[in-house]
Amino acid sequence: MHAEIHGHRGARGLRPENTLPGFAHALELGVDALELDVALTADRRLVLTHDLTVSPITSADVRPAFHDDPLFPYVGRPVRELTLAQLHTLEVGVRLPRHENDRFAPTQVPVPNTRMPTLGAVLGLVDAYGAHGVRMHVELKSDPTRPELGADPRELTERVIAELDRHRRLDRAAILSFDWRILEIARSLAPATRRYALIERATMDSAWLNGLRLDDFDGDIAAAAAAAGGTTISPEHVLVDAEFARRAEKADLPMVVWTVNEPGRAAELLDLGAAGLVTDYPDRIRALWAERGMPTPESITPMRHTGT
Known part of the structure; x- marks a missing residue:
């Protein structure tokens, strides 16, 4: 069986998340896809951030x-209220855990003086690496229960698809979202591009599912995802058991599971038929692939200037 390895926010367990150094590290380890998060700034630029407000864990104020x-300090403010210039002042290469049990702080190598990248910068990095076979899996950050925090879902989707198209990436990309309104919009704008229906317990209601009610599908989230326009169902790993896998197969949807960091759980999910695993530690999952005799994604050597 061929299953894929997707680097979560690059390689969050190893390098700062959603940063150019993090994506570079994931490419050099070898992944099938880079997963990343985007939001829209006040001046309509696509930046990489998991949170719709500037996170005090991944970001630190440096200067206005x-x-x-008047908006400084920026940490804690909605991304949509800040310009790219304001966001570019933040330090995003040093994790600032809120407590000593932060599971990534001991394993994530800091990269000081790292700035929040744009989607275009990440696509440029992947092109510079010559990583043409690595897919870009772009999660569009949108919260239908808090519309004041995010961009209009149609504008956000249009801008992401336009940027992917500008880099000739639409055929090697996927649109991901918990907000299933975005799946419908993406289906109309770029029907050939993959669409991942993200799901966790907190989003299994009609506000997130573009008005669909699970009761109308006898509680079958996979059937609902297919009806919403998803081409892949992407659940949190705690949701996945044999029954979930059976329903995904019945709906004819590949199952790509997040976020899977322990090899034992990864092995269980492979046995349940997972088509891919999203992981903070691509190195660990690559080791499991090798143990099972499965082909691992190509490790991509950066192009280096050798001089004359």
Whole structure:
């Protein structure tokens, strides 16, 4: 069986998440896809951030973008209220855990003086690596229960698809979202591009599912995902058991599971038929693939200037 390895926010367990150094590290380890998160700034730029408000864990204020900026400090403010110039002042290469049990702090190598990248910058990095076979899995951050925090889902989807198209990536990309309105919009704008219906317990209601009610599908989330326009169902790993896998197969949807960091759980999910695993530790999952005699994704060597 061929199953894929997807680097979660690059390789969050190893390098700062959603950063160019993190994606570079994931490419050099070898992954089938890079998973990343995007939101829209005040000046309509696509930036990489998991949170719709600037996170105090992944971001730190350094200086204001200009003298007496009334919005400074930026940490804790909605991304949509800040410009790219303001967001570019943040330090995003050093994790600042809130407590000593932060599971990534001991394993994530800091990369100081790292800035929040745009989607275009990440696509440029992947092109520079010559990683043409690595797919870009773009999660569009949108919260239908808090519309004041995010962009209009249609504008966000249009801008992401336009950027992927500009880099000739639509055939090697996927649109991901918990907000299933985005799946419907993406299906109309780029029907050939894969669409991942993300799901966790907190989003299994009609507000997130584009108005669909699970009761109308006898509780079958996979059937609902197919009806919503998903081409892949992507659940949190705690949701997946044999019955979930059976329903995904019945709906004819590949099952790509997140976020899977322990090889033992990864092995269980492979046995249940997972088509791919999203992981913070691509190195661990690659080792499991090798143990099982499964082909591992190509490790991509960066192009280096050798001089004359």
